[in-house]
Amino acid sequence: MTSSRAARFGDAFLAVDWGTTNRRVYRIEGGQVVATDRDARGVTAVPADGFPAEIADLRARFGDLPMLLAGMVGSTIGWRDVPYVGVPAGIDTIAPRLGWIDDRTAIVPGLSFRDGARADVMRGEEIQLLGAIAAGLVPRDGLLCQPGTHCKWARVAGGVVVDFTTAMTGELFALLRGHGLLSTQLGGTVTPGAAFRDGVAAGKRRDLSAALFGIRASKLLGQRDDSDAASYASGLLIGSDVAVRLESGAGDVHILSDPELGGLYAIAVSANGGTPHVVDSHAAFAAGIIALAQALGE
Amino acid sequence: MTSSRAARFGDAFLAVDWGTTNRRVYRIEGGQVVATDRDARGVTAVPADGFPAEIADLRARFGDLPMLLAGMVGSTIGWRDVPYVGVPAGIDTIAPRLGWIDDRTAIVPGLSFRDGARADVMRGEEIQLLGAIAAGLVPRDGLLCQPGTHCKWARVAGGVVVDFTTAMTGELFALLRGHGLLSTQLGGTVTPGAAFRDGVAAGKRRDLSAALFGIRASKLLGQRDDSDAASYASGLLIGSDVAVRLESGAGDVHILSDPELGGLYAIAVSANGGTPHVVDSHAAFAAGIIALAQALGE
Numbered sequence: 001m002t003s004s005r006a007a008r009f010g011d012a013f014l015a016v017d018w019g020t021t022n023r024r025v026y027r028i029e030g031g032q033v034v035a036t037d038r039d040a041r042g043v044t045a046v047p048a049d050g051f052p053a054e055i056a057d058l059r060a061r062f063g064d065l066p067m068l069l070a071g072m073v074g075s076t077i078g079w080r081d082v083p084y085v086g087v088p089a090g091i092d093t094i095a096p097r098l099g100w101i102d103d104r105t106a107i108v109p110g111l112s113f114r115d116g117a118r119a120d121v122m123r124g125e126e127i128q129l130l131g132a133i134a135a136g137l138v139p140r141d142g143l144l145c146q147p148g149t150h151c152k153w154a155r156v157a158g159g160v161v162v163d164f165t166t167a168m169t170g171e172l173f174a175l176l177r178g179h180g181l182l183s184t185q186l187g188g189t190v191t192p193g194a195a196f197r198d199g200v201a202a203g204k205r206r207d208l209s210a211a212l213f214g215i216r217a218s219k220l221l222g223q224r225d226d227s228d229a230a231s232y233a234s235g236l237l238i239g240s241d242v243a244v245r246l247e248s249g250a251g252d253v254h255i256l257s258d259p260e261l262g263g264l265y266a267i268a269v270s271a272n273g274g275t276p277h278v279v280d281s282h283a284a285f286a287a288g289i290i291a292l293a294q295a296l297g298e
Numbered sequence: 299m300t301s302s303r304a305a306r307f308g309d310a311f312l313a314v315d316w317g318t319t320n321r322r323v324y325r326i327e328g329g330q331v332v333a334t335d336r337d338a339r340g341v342t343a344v345p346a347d348g349f350p351a352e353i354a355d356l357r358a359r360f361g362d363l364p365m366l367l368a369g370m371v372g373s374t375i376g377w378r379d380v381p382y383v384g385v386p387a388g389i390d391t392i393a394p395r396l397g398w399i400d401d402r403t404a405i406v407p408g409l410s411f412r413d414g415a416r417a418d419v420m421r422g423e424e425i426q427l428l429g430a431i432a433a434g435l436v437p438r439d440g441l442l443c444q445p446g447t448h449c450k451w452a453r454v455a456g457g458v459v460v461d462f463t464t465a466m467t468g469e470l471f472a473l474l475r476g477h478g479l480l481s482t483q484l485g486g487t488v489t490p491g492a493a494f495r496d497g498v499a500a501g502k503r504r505d506l507s508a509a510l511f512g513i514r515a516s517k518l519l520g521q522r523d524d525s526d527a528a529s530y531a532s533g534l535l536i537g538s539d540v541a542v543r544l545e546s547g548a549g550d551v552h553i554l555s556d557p558e559l560g561g562l563y564a565i566a567v568s569a570n571g572g573t574p575h576v577v578d579s580h581a582a583f584a585a586g587i588i589a590l591a592q593a594l595g596e
Contacts, residue, residue: 076518084519112519117500119515150479150511166515167507168479175473181448181466202415206504207542209465209535213448217417217464220374221382221410237507244505 010297013066014058015289017124018073020044026286027062028293033286035062043071043078051079055105066104068289071124074099074107084112084121090160091130091288095295108292113164120166125152128256128281131288133159137279138254143245145253145269146281147238147261149174153245169241172208173234182215188230192267195228199235200271204243211236234264242268250274256281308595311364312356313587315422316371318342324584325360326591331584333360341369341376349377353403364402366587369422372397372405382410382419388458389428389586393593406590411462418464423450426554426579429586431457435577436552441543443551443567444579445536445559447472451543467539470506471532480513486528490565493526497533498566502541509534532562540566548572554579 012029021042027035046054055067074082082099089111098106110123125146132138133156140159146152149170155163177186190196202211215233218224224232242265246253250273255262257278266276310327319340325333344352353365372380380397387409397405408421423444430436431454438457444450447468453461475484488494500509513531516522522530540563544551548571553560555576564574 112515114519114521119512119519119521121515121518151507165508166511167505168511169507171478172507172510175478179477180469180473205542207465208506209449209467209470209539210463210542212470213464213466214417217410217419220419221412221417223412223417241507244503244508 009066009068009293012063013068013293014062015286015293016058016067016069016071016073017127017285018043018069018071018078019124020072020077023071024282024285025058025062026289027065028286028290031290031294036282036286037062043073043075046079068098068106068108068293070108070127070285070289074109075123078107080107082107082109085109087111087113087164088157088160088162089126091134091291091295093160094126094130095292098296108289111161111164118165120164122152122164122166125154126161127288127292128284129154129156129161129288130159131286131291132254132256132279132284134291135284135287137284137287138256138277139252143251143253145245145255145257145265147255147257147265151241165245167241167244169237173237176212176233177230182212182229182233185215185219185226185229186233188227190231190234190264192263193231195224195231196235196264197267197271199232199237200239200242200268201235202232203236203239203241203268204272206240206243208236208240235268238264238268239271242272242274246272246274252277254279256284307364307366307591310361311366311591312360313584313591314356314365314367314369314371315425315583316341316367316369316376317422318370318375321369321371322580322583323356323360324587325363326584326588329588329592334580334584335360341371341373344377366396366404366406366591368406368425368583368587372407373421376405378405380405380407383407385409385411385462386455386458386460387424389432389589389593391458392424392428393590396594406587409459409462416463418462420450420462420464423452424459425586425590426582427452427454427459427586429584429589430552430554430577430582432589433582433585435582435585436554436575437550441549441551443543443553443555443563445553445555445563449539463543465539465542467535471535474510474531475528480510480527480531483513483517483524483527484531486525488529488532488562490561491529493522493529494533494562495565495569497530497535498537498540498569499533500530501534501537501539501566502570504538504541506534506538533566536562536566537569540570540572544570544572550575552577554582 015026017024024038113120144154262278269276313324315322322336411418442452560576567574
């Protein structure tokens with residue numbers, strides 16, 4: 001980072017939360033989101049050499065401004081592979097490690113965790129996590145959860161991310177729904193009712209492989225209707241995930257999510273003895289990217 | 299069962315272990331297997347009205363003899379849906395509950411388990427389990443394991459099956475290998491080496507959803523080579539399965555399997571404090587169907 005680059009992000013800029021299949025664009029002025037839009041131009045929809053044109057198009061639509069890009073755009077399947085920043089990491093750790101495309105276009109690095117036995121990575125979620133802290137949406141010390149295809153569980157301390165774990169809970173649900181033995185049973189809508197709660201309760205055993213087969217057996221023996229199977233399976237997967245994460249002590253869990261998925265995780269957190277708090281993940285992202293832009297200007 | 303039917307199975311008969319994708323045919327004379335063959339004519343390869351022709355063909359090839367059919371041939375996707383027999387169940391419980399197609403052709407019922415919280419079913423494995431007991435390949439009281447797409451864990455007591463659990467361990471591996479985030483990493487051969495054992499060790503945490511994502515993260519951070527990923531993932535899935543099953547006390551585990559898959563389960567059983575004994579599953583099936591035929595003649 002140079003001061004000439006950093007100064008450009010002072011007042012107005014664009015930010016993109018650029019994921020694998022979707023992206024959300026924000027125009028920010030004076031520390032506020034003044035425009036935002038979401039589309040399906042995730043990195044897998046953009047050819048390897050197509051990013052300059054995408055950026056030009058976004059500037060044409062949202063303003064010819066400096067841009068900060070976060071998420072999978074900085075990965076091997078994105079525009080440029082920007083090296084991970086190891087935890088512990090906060091806004092001030094990330095700011096000097098941006099991947100600069102040019103003087104007014106930069107990619108935010110993801111975070112990595114590693115010890116002898118375990119490795120983990122994130123790209124994009126770090127901005128939500130640190131934004132939620134910066135905006136006071138969550139405390140500076142605590143357990144944060146970002147549900148999704150690859151659910152992130154982050155431990156923050158002193159306002160920085162110190163440890164995190166990714167659970168491919170949403171992906172497992174999608175795999176089971178799309179293929180194999182249970183696919184014909186899991187087509188229904190997941191609702192936060194009794195079947196979901198039954199699944200969460202069963203998930204406490206952390207015996208996914210057997211509990212999933214039980215969905216098939218329960219149908220064959222007439223014990224559970226297929227209309228409930230998707231909710232039960234979702235409860236089972238989310239419940240297993242939550243049960244492991246709260247094993248060493250249940251307490252406050254701050255869930256950064258849309259209300260629907262956040263509500264499901266909140267049920268599972270409560271069922272495992274924790275206290276859920278659902279936080280708007282879009283507000284957290286905006287707060288994080290604003291905090292990062294401010295750090296660049298300092 | 300009538301004595302006129304039963305008497306026909308006294309000396310020589312054919313038996314088919316008829317699964318979803320494969321089947322194995324045995325010609326049995328005087329209590330011995332005198333011919334056997336395996337093909338890919340599982341029930342999903344046979345049209346709904348095609349079973350009489352299949353049977354006629356098998357009799358033309360192996361002898362015009364009475365037949366006992368076990369496995370998915372007795373399910374809703376087979377020839378006729380033969381009702382499950384609830385546990386506890388032994389050979390004498392099953393013998394009067396055969397589904398008779400005609401006076402010399404019968405389908406063996408599967409077993410079911412149910413209590414308030416849990417339901418389970420099997421079709422075909424019961425003959426292996428009870429055959430292993432009848433032939434003295436396993437004790438009359440103990441824990442038996444049948445690895446596979448849907449791994450069965452059966453508790454036998456006094457020579458009958460009293461409880462069992464199915465874990466869809468093999469199916470989860472196939473889903474992960476065939477689709478989604480890890481599919482490009484899991485194409486390798488599973489071998490019983492260090493990576494498999496690392497997976498078994500990680501499986502003890504029973505945190506499948508996160509440990510699976512770790513396979514991706516380890517690659518991105520250069521901690522594990524893709525050539526090891528399939529073995530590690532297999533170890534993780536089998537290790538989780540075994541860890542849950544031995545949670546309430548490790549001891550002898552009798553594994554009815556082919557040597558290769560049986561060897562992998564044996565490693566996981568040992569790593570979780572149990573003592574594995576691998577038993578030939580084909581010998582067990584033959585012993586079981588012979589014991590059943592003898593029970594029909596009594």
